[in-house]
Amino acid sequence: MAYSLDKLLVIGISSRALFDLETEDHIFNQQGLDAFRQHQIAHEQVILQSGAGFALVKALLQLNNLTPGQRLVEVVVMSRNSSETSLRIFNSIQHYGLDITRAALSGGAPLSPYLKAFNVSLFLSLHEDDVQAAINSGVASAMLYPMPPSATNLEQIRIAFDGDAVIFSDESEKIYQEQGIEAFERHERENAEKPLPEGPFAHLLKALSYLQNHFKTPDGRASPLRTALVTARSSPAHERVIRTLRAWNIVIDETFFMGGVNKSEVLAAFKPHMFFDDQHGHCVKASDFVPTGRVPYKQQAE
DSSP states (O other), X not given: OOOOOTTSEEEEEOHHHHBOOHHHHHHHHHHXXXXXXXXHHHTTTSOOOBXXXXXXXXXXXXXXXXXXXXXXXXXXXXXXXXXXXXXXXXXXXXXXXXXXXXXXXXXXXXXXXXXGGGTOSEEEESOHHHHHHHHHTTOEEEEEOOOOTTOOOOSSXXXXXXXXXXXXXXXXXXXXXXXXXXXXXXXXXXXXXSOOOXXXXXXXXXXXXXXXXXXXXXXXXXXXXXXXXXXXXXXXXXXXXXXXXXXXXXXXXXXEEOTTOOSHHHHHHHOOSEEEESOHHHHHHHTTTXXXXXXXXXXXXX
């Protein structure tokens, strides 16, 4: 019987997001494919340092160790490398003891057509075109920022999300951007009991909620997975968020209605393995403290 990925949380991650390949990327951009190829082959036994998505991937894979005989998480390396230049990546995976056995090596071709073939729930990359294409095709995706020097290595998996244009759609965000704060707050008051439409990360949040419920115990021991919502919203726009999550039957562990206050200090205290936001400015500030990924807006087909 063929192995099925249908009931697993599948993380697709580019090799540059999993490992630090900035030197190699510079060689490719400045000297070309042949120089990159020669460098990778010559350095096949040199172990790569961890990249911006390494901590999250390592932490999520630990969930499989908590459920003997049952896999919950699968990670697929998705790279524009060819198989010829990929041995260094696999050697590094083995060195760190990461339980990753699957890869899609596209030889320079776009990766987005293969995401649904692997049932990818979340795609992480440093390649903006691939991330945008993934979002456009309906797959939760984020472009990662350089990893902060003191990135967390907590045993409990912690993931933080912005709200509008990430968990929820950008419908209300557009009203704020086009008409201002007063129109936004009026719209949210008038629609307080109407659940917000789903955003690109809604299904991922629901999958994480399912995993949290999977680990619930009668004695109330702490779940190995903890989530946080860190949103620029404040009262009166908070009510619609609370009612939406209730309608989705999702409980987020920690919620912060920031009201425009810088999110960085709260994120530094929460210590997430990853924070997802749609605003470049917010991501730049957050990335000084915690691993951060930017979620692009979905582009409509012309």
